[in-house]
Amino acid sequence: MVAIPAVKRRKITPPSISGEDSPASTLIERVDTGYDDFFNTASRWNLEQDYEQKPRKQKKKEKESTRLPIKTAEGKIEHLSAPEADEDDQDSFLESAAEDSPIERQPVSVEEKSPEVSTRQKILEAKEELARLASLINEDPEEHAGAFKQIGQIAASPNPTIKMLGMATQLAVYKDVIPGYRIRPIADLDSTEKISKEVRRLRSFEQALVGSYQVYVKELARRARTGKDPSEASASIAQVAISCACALLLAVAHFNFRGELLKILVDRLSYNQIDANYTKCRETLETLFRDDEDGTPSLDAVTLLTKMIKARDHRIDESVLNLFLHLRLLSEFSSKASQDRVDKPSAEDRGAGKKLKSKREFRTKKHRKVLKEQKAVEKEFKEADAIVSHEERDRMQAETLKLVFVTYFRILKARSPNLMGAVLEGLAKYAHLINQDFFGDILEALKELIKDAEPLSADDPDDSDSTKPIASTTTITRSTLLCINTAFALLAGQDVAKSASSLSLDLSFFTTHLYQSLYSLALNPDLEYSSKSLHLPDPYSPSPLHDQNPTTTKKPTNKVNLRTTSSLLHTALSAILLPRTTPPVRIAAFVKQFHTLLLHTPEKSSVALLALLQQVLKVHGRKVASLWNTDERRGDGVFDALKGELEGCNPFASTVWEGELLKLHYCNGVRDGIKRVGGILKGLG
CATH class of the missing domain: 1.20.190 (Delta-Endotoxin; domain 1)
Known part of the structure; x- marks a missing residue:
């Protein structure tokens, strides 16, 4: 049999009932009308408002924490929950929005706050x-x-x-x-x-x-x-x-x-x-x-320090000025300088000079060119290796020394009380580097400083005024000793043999002033204290260190030098008496005063003065031996210990009778020192 294809059936719309629409036609009309209304009103929708009013889903049931408990710093035990991901909620929200809305909506981006870091x-x-x-x-x-x-x-x-x-x-x-x-x-x-x-x-x-x-x-x-x-x-x-x-x-x-x-x-x-x-x-x-081996960093630092000290009008701490004592030029620099110039060594001192033509080596033009190129290469190598020649370093140190002297001399003229000790100590350190012109200016400045302190000396009638501060008297005494030590240190640093014809060296003013101050120094209760000694201030002092308000204190007006007054006195006496050119009258006057001082000075100072007396007798013993023997007295008249002039006190008209009392001194060191002095005198006889 032959297969016959099936007839295609066509859907026929049933006829409409008169006076009444059929259900199918009604449905089609409704759909068409709905779509028209949807497209007409879609442009007027507020999606954000719909999103805000849309109900959210409830959080899911908390899951059981699988983390171990921890113990806080306060000792409490807490359970930590695992962090939940927000992806499920976001996905479900997007899905629900897609299901409920006929139009696909764009996801809204929500900014998440970064957690604060501790x-x-x-x-x-x-x-x-x-x-x-x-x-x-x-x-x-x-x-x-x-x-x-x-x-x-x-x-x-x-x-x-x-x-x-x-x-x-x-x-x-x-x-x-x-x-x-x-x-x-x-x-x-x-x-x-x-x-x-x-x-x-x-x-x-x-x-x-x-x-x-x-x-x-x-x-x-x-x-x-x-x-x-x-x-x-x-x-x-x-x-x-x-x-x-x-x-x-x-x-x-x-x-x-x-x-x-x-x-x-x-x-x-x-x-x-x-x-x-x-x-x-x-x-x-x-x-x-x-x-500093170069010299340039030191020059830069000293330049800045000098400008700062001048700008501050010398209102600085003394330790800043003592920085100059650490410069390497103290031990390396050989020339002499002042505040405005530096004395360069002569050609004979340097050992350099023009070679004689007969001793010159003959060089061809090509040879000279090669040597010139080699010198240029060596110079570049020195610059690369930061090697400084001796000439360059000396030039840097000379400029540094001039700046130091400018600062010292400016402070001397201004007479800043809080920096005077540091200046005098610095000048004593740099005495061997000071030229003759600057030497005379410094001596004049030192004499003026001592003259300003003379009203507080023992000879001044106004010294009995009880209203003068005790601390200031001690301070001025220390300043006077510093000036005397500086003057003799400057003299020791000069080449007297070369400069005798051009420089007038007269330090008798300083010697006389020290002789007049010996009695007041022997009676000074702070003889063995330095300006930085930690001892309690005198509560009955006219200028107490404390105000009426116990919470505020005043700084004591102390000097910079850390040495004791006894040490300063010992240095000054050594500079005056130990040189072999000292006149016999001066030595005899000081030796006589030594024994008087030993009756009043403290134990350590007495031992130090006896040691100095032994050195003096070893050098000048024969000049003053008559002071211990009345039969060999060479002077006529009466000894005047309070005479203002050193040479006019007639020391050879007296005897050293204080030695017999010192043999009965309570200190073993003083008694042994007097015995050694007697042994030296016996050896001279």
Whole structure:
């Protein structure tokens, strides 16, 4: 049989009933109408409002925590729940939105707030990042030159701890990376010359290093300054900044921006507040002066100190002026100088001069050209190795010495009471470097200082005034001794044999003044105390150290010199009596006064004076032996111990009868000293 295809059936719409629509036609009309309304109103839909009003799904039932309990710092035990993922909620929300809405809606992005990181976590992260960057720089500085800037950005954090960590990290990195030479600016280099890739890479690294280092030094200078009422955080940052500046100055003093580092230290020394930062800066400059082989860093530091002292009108602490005593030129410099010039050694002293033509070596033109090129190469090598010639170092030290003398002489003229001791001590140290012109000016200034102190001497009738402060009298006595010691130290530093014809050396004024002050010094209760001795002040003093308010105290007006008054007296007497050219009358007058002083001075001072007397007798024993023997008395008249003139007191008309009393002294050292004096006299006879 042949298969007959099935007839395709066609759906026929039933006829409509009169007066009433059929259900099928009604349904079609409704669908068409609904779609028209949907498209007409879709543009007016507010999807965001629908989203806000749509009910949310309830949170799922909390699952049981599988984590172990922890114990907090307060001792409480807490259970931590595992964090839940929000993906399921987001997916279910999108699915529900797609099911309920006939149009596919775009997902709304919700900004998630980053969790707040604790301060401790920030510090730990900063430590790790600083350590990572520092390691990269140490491995290959040229490859990771950009890490300098990144460390600086971390150090600029507002957190004080991170800031201090950043400054300390930069210090360690720069100390390891900075080369042993000074980097010139890129403008000084020849841009037209052809350079290799390695040289170009090195130059780019050097410029990046110098730029970052300059920013770091400026940041240290800014952080080292504290306001009038600094907070604890700013004070800590300032302390770290000053420590970093001190360490850099000692480690890389040859590198760029040395002047900015010195300004940080000098600016801190200009304050009168002495604290840990002040002491750190002062000790750093002392070390710099002692270890400076170049001379340029010392010259820069002395220049800044001189300007600061002048700008402050000498209102500084005496320890700043004592920094000059640590300069290496005290032991290395050989020429003499003053405040305006330096005496250069002659050609004979240097052993140099023009060679005779007969002794010159013959050189061809080609040979001279080769030698010239070799000298140029050697000069470049010296500059690269930072080697300074002796001539250059002497020139630097001469300029430094002139600045020191300018400062000393300016303070002498201003007569600053708090710095006079430091100036006199410094002049005594530099006595061998002072030329003849400056020597005379200093002696005149010292005489004026002593004349100002004469109203408080024993001969002054106004000295009996009880309203004068005791402390000021002792202070002026110490200043007088300092002036006398300085004058004789200056004399010992001069070459008397060469300058006798051009320099008038007369120190009789200082000798006479010391002789007149011996009695007052013997009765001084603070003879064995220094100006820095820690002893209680006299509560009945006319100028007590304490105000009416017990919470505030006044600083005592003490001098700088740390030596005791007895030590200063011993030095002055040694300078006057031990030279072999001392006249016999002067020696006899002082020896007679020695025995009178020994009856009143304390134990240690008496032993020291007896030791000095033994040295004097070993040198001038035969000149004064008649003082112990009445049968050999050579003088006529009467001995006047209070005579103003030293040569007019007639010492040979007296005898040393005080020695018999000193043999009965309570101190064993004094009794033994008197016995040794007698043994020396017997040996002379």
